[in-house]
Amino acid sequence: MHVVVTVMVLGIGLTAAGYYWNNLRQSVQMDLRTAYDRQVADTARSAVARLTLYESLLRSSGGLYKINEQITQAEWDAFHEPYDIATRYPDIEGIGLSQYVKRADLSEYLRRRRAQGDADYTIYPQGNRDVYVPVTFNAGYIGNNSKSRGYDGYTDEVRRTAMDRAIDTGKPAMTGKVSLVSESRSGRPSFLLYMPIYKEGASVRSVQERQAAIVGFSYMAVDIKSLAEAIYDAGHSPNLAIKVLDAEADTKNNFVYQSEDYNFIMGQNGSVSDTRTISFYGHRYRVTFAGPPQLLSDRERQLPGQALWRGILTSVFFAGLVWYLVNDRERKYARQKQEEVQTAKDDLLSLASHQLRTPATVVKQYVGMLLQGYGGKLSDQQIDMLNNAYDSNERQLDIINQLLYVARLDADRIQLRTERLDVSTLLRSVAHEHEQSAAARGQRIAVKAPKRAIWAEVDPHYIRMAFDNLLSNAVKYTPEGGSINVSVRRSHGRVVVKVSDNGVGIEQAAQARVFEKFTRVENELSTDVNGSGVGLYLTNKIILLHHGSIELASEVGVGSVFTVYLPFSQPYES
Numbered sequence: 151m152h153v154v155v156t157v158m159v160l161g162i163g164l165t166a167a168g169y170y171w172n173n174l175r176q177s178v179q180m181d182l183r184t185a186y187d188r189q190v191a192d193t194a195r196s197a198v199a200r201l202t203l204y205e206s207l208l209r210s211s212g213g214l215y216k217i218n219e220q221i222t223q224a225e226w227d228a229f230h231e232p233y234d235i236a237t238r239y240p241d242i243e244g245i246g247l248s249q250y251v252k253r254a255d256l257s258e259y260l261r262r263r264r265a266q267g268d269a270d271y272t273i274y275p276q277g278n279r280d281v282y283v284p285v286t287f288n289a290g291y292i293g294n295n296s297k298s299r300g301y302d303g304y305t306d307e308v309r310r311t312a313m314d315r316a317i318d319t320g321k322p323a324m325t326g327k328v329s330l331v332s333e334s335r336s337g338r339p340s341f342l343l344y345m346p347i348y349k350e351g352a353s354v355r356s357v358q359e360r361q362a363a364i365v366g367f368s369y370m371a372v373d374i375k376s377l378a379e380a381i382y383d384a385g386h387s388p389n390l391a392i393k394v395l396d397a398e399a400d401t402k403n404n405f406v407y408q409s410e411d412y413n414f415i416m417g418q419n420g421s422v423s424d425t426r427t428i429s430f431y432g433h434r435y436r437v438t439f440a441g442p443p444q445l446l447s448d449r450e451r452q453l454p455g456q457a458l459w460r461g462i463l464t465s466v467f468f469a470g471l472v473w474y475l476v477n478d479r480e481r482k483y484a485r486q487k488q489e490e491v492q493t494a495k496d497d498l499l500s501l502a503s504h505q506l507r508t509p510a511t512v513v514k515q516y517v518g519m520l521l522q523g524y525g526g527k528l529s530d531q532q533i534d535m536l537n538n539a540y541d542s543n544e545r546q547l548d549i550i551n552q553l554l555y556v557a558r559l560d561a562d563r564i565q566l567r568t569e570r571l572d573v574s575t576l577l578r579s580v581a582h583e584h585e586q587s588a589a590a591r592g593q594r595i596a597v598k599a600p601k602r603a604i605w606a607e608v609d610p611h612y613i614r615m616a617f618d619n620l621l622s623n624a625v626k627y628t629p630e631g632g633s634i635n636v637s638v639r640r641s642h643g644r645v646v647v648k649v650s651d652n653g654v655g656i657e658q659a660a661q662a663r664v665f666e667k668f669t670r671v672e673n674e675l676s677t678d679v680n681g682s683g684v685g686l687y688l689t690n691k692i693i694l695l696h697h698g699s700i701e702l703a704s705e706v707g708v709g710s711v712f713t714v715y716l717p718f719s720q721p722y723e724s
């Protein structure tokens with residue numbers, strides 16, 4: 151019963167702990183997701199803010215050309231100088247102007263360039279094309295040698311795609327990854343941002359109108375790695391890692407940028423990441439953001455694990471407590487029940503024995519009178535029958551007497567009246583009393599005692615009763631023809647009495663029980679013999695009252711030895 155209750159408490163406790171742990175884990179995971187989303191949003195905001203700034207810069211550069219188509223390279227440079235680009239925007243590699251020149255206008259364009267001080271201005275790659283979009287001016291920064299002047303970007307597919315989109319939409323357009331014509335930082339990938347410039351005063355409401363009105367582009371070349379690092383610094387904790395792929399390039403050529411710790415964070419257990427396609431000025435990139443679990447504090451991350459441990463320990467503790475309490479209650483209950491049963495038994499015992507003794511004694515007297523001839527002459531058969539009745543009544547009285555003694559003992563109502571007597575003599579006398587019943591079973595009782603008396607301070611009545619029990623048991627539980635030995639000696643300040651037989655013996659497991667009240671142990675003779683199960687109980691109690699002790703050694707089929715120790719009486723010899 152208590153096992154079930156304990157397991158139930160433990161089960162409920164552990165389930166609750168597991169449930170709580172799982173909830174906490176989910177909520178921590180949600181917190182991590184929230185922190186991650188915030189970081190991603192910050193990064194995106196920072197990127198948009200920076201690009202919007204670049205867009206504004208390009209709009210004003212384009213505006214410069216629009217108000218004065220005659221500007222020179224020197225003026226272009228002078229216009230951009232105050233922005234202090236090399237220091238403030240180190241990712242910008244150059245800001246340039248490319249004019250949109252139709253074939254018919256090509257010679258006029260070249261003439262004007264050369265007239266404006268660019269004596270050796272040529273367009274490359276050379277060739278006959280309908281449209282040329284050569285770099286007119288180029289202000290180069292950090293490591294850019296402005297070699298691109300004269301380069302017709304319209305001949306390159308990546309650039310042309312962005313330019314056409316800019317023309318058609320009227321909005322800035324970003325290219326995919328390109329390598330600059332000018333020598334730039336160790337050939338790292340860049341992108342170009344084209345801002346369309348339309349003819350002053352022309353209507354640009356439709357695609358056709360815009361295509362007709364296009365005169366050129368202000369454009370910017372940006373080093374992707376530096377830009378990413380600038381955004382990275384400005385936007386978020388360095389815990390977030392980024393990988394950027396060009397969504398419009400084929401997979402062999404689509405790598406754009408990856409922050410240094412990207413692989414490490416992606417490989418970390420419990421990190422969060424997702425990939426989104428982001429369109430920057432009409433060009434799509436695949437951006438993967440990876441956030442490590444460290445986006446949350448150590449304390450928060452350890453919360454579920456700690457809660458689980460606390461839950462397990464608490465469950466075990468309560469299960470243990472329940473186990474203890476239930477067990478204790480059951481123990482108390484069992485003890486109480488046992489005591490109640492014992493009290494009831496004792497009451498019954500005392501009542502029964504007292505009530506039974508008087509009528510049994512009266513029967514004995516009347517049967518005795520009949521046998522003595524007070525009721526007239528009896529036939530032999532009647533005498534036989536009465537003798538049987540007398541013996542039976544005798545045994546009944548014996549049992550009643552034993553029960554009475556038990557009742558008295560249990561009620562502590564036995565007062566020993568001790569005197570010094572010779573134990574050898576006592577044992578010879580007890581043995582003598584049993585000789586007849588032994589002889590009837592073909593048994594022999596031998597008493598071995600020293601010639602000199604062995605004195606002990608005992609109550610003659612009770613000590614006789616004790617030895618009487620031991621001998622009658624020996625006779626009862628020894629098969630016909632067996633032998634019974636009684637010995638007495640002094641040893642180490644004690645009187646030692648042994649009553650041994652070669653009878654049925656008592657199995658090991660039952661040996662401790664035989665001294666308990668109403669205990670009868672089954673053996674091959676027990677069904678044939680009378681017994682109440684209180685003989686050894688009484689014997690043990692009586693010996694204890696004499697400050698002695700009793701021991702049993704027995705083996706089934708071999709025999710039993712009961713050894714009684716009693717204190718010496720000084721002087722023990724006369």
Ligand code: ADP
Nearest residue numbers: 623624627655664670671681682683684685686
């Ligand atoms: P009982 O009235 O049954 O003899 P006792 O208290 O005297 O009660 O003995 C308890 C049990 O111990 C007996 O039922 C019997 O099985 C066992 N017993 C006692 N003495 C002997 C013995 N000498 N040999 C074998 N068994 C014994």
